[in-house]
Amino acid sequence: ETGVTQSPxxxxxxxxxxxxxxxxxxxxxxxxxxxxQALGQGPQFIFQYYREEENGRGNFPPRFSGLQFPNYSSxxxxxxxxxxDSALYLCASSLQGGGTxxxxxxxPGTRLTVL
Amino acid sequence: AQxxxxxxxxxxxxxxxxxxxxxxxxSSVPPYLFWYVQYPNQGLQLLLKYTTGATLVKGxxxxxxxxxxxxxxxxxxxxxxxxxxxxxxxxxVSRDTGFQKLVFGTGTRLLVSP
Numbered sequence: 073e074t075g076v077t078q079s080p081x082x083x084x085x086x087x088x089x090x091x092x093x094x095x096x097x098x099x100x101x102x103x104x105x106x107x108x109q110a111l112g113q114g115p116q117f118i119f120q121y122y123r124e125e126e127n128g129r130g131n132f133p134p135r136f137s138g139l140q141f142p143n144y145s146s147x148x149x150x151x152x153x154x155x156x157d158s159a160l161y162l163c164a165s166s167l168q169g170g171g172t173x174x175x176x177x178x179x180p181g182t183r184l185t186v187l
Numbered sequence: 188a189q190x191x192x193x194x195x196x197x198x199x200x201x202x203x204x205x206x207x208x209x210x211x212x213x214s215s216v217p218p219y220l221f222w223y224v225q226y227p228n229q230g231l232q233l234l235l236k237y238t239t240g241a242t243l244v245k246g247x248x249x250x251x252x253x254x255x256x257x258x259x260x261x262x263x264x265x266x267x268x269x270x271x272x273x274x275x276x277x278x279x280v281s282r283d284t285g286f287q288k289l290v291f292g293t294g295t296r297l298l299v300s301p
Binding site: 162164175177 | 191223228229230231232233236277279288289290291292293294
């Protein structure tokens, strides 16, 4: 069983640029959630995708967008990067409909630095 | 809206001592509560969770937590700290397990000295 993987591990961008982060969900999972973890803070929920549709969104502007593909992998896209977007971006996969056992499994994250 | 408060950004203990990490929650509906651990340069790993039923929850690595509705608390404990327990710990609340949007606290860094 393969766990949640994310790419790239690290990324450096400049203000105004666009970035795409990728996540491969754990085998058998149909749901992907994205979180932003700023330095010294807890993760904050960005949005969740279930069966290729957005299934809930946190307090993030529209320049944060996502996709989920038929194989349940996912992308997080951020446009017009700002300095405050510098953070660790975490992806978590889970199985909707798994009852109280639908634990979210987290990937190692992508560290984004915006200069 | 749900929220979580973790008291103490840093907690220091000696190896073999009791570990107590505090978490208080706010929720307008019966909460689902979680503790996660994060080691340096890694993602989050679930330690334990409370959904329904028994209020004392046992997790991995000898950790346990007790859900106290009257105190709106879900403190994490371990009887005897080990050097390998040094990490960042996050308490989180979810409205329901279906939606699974997790609201995290700001975290507590556990330092373990020999």
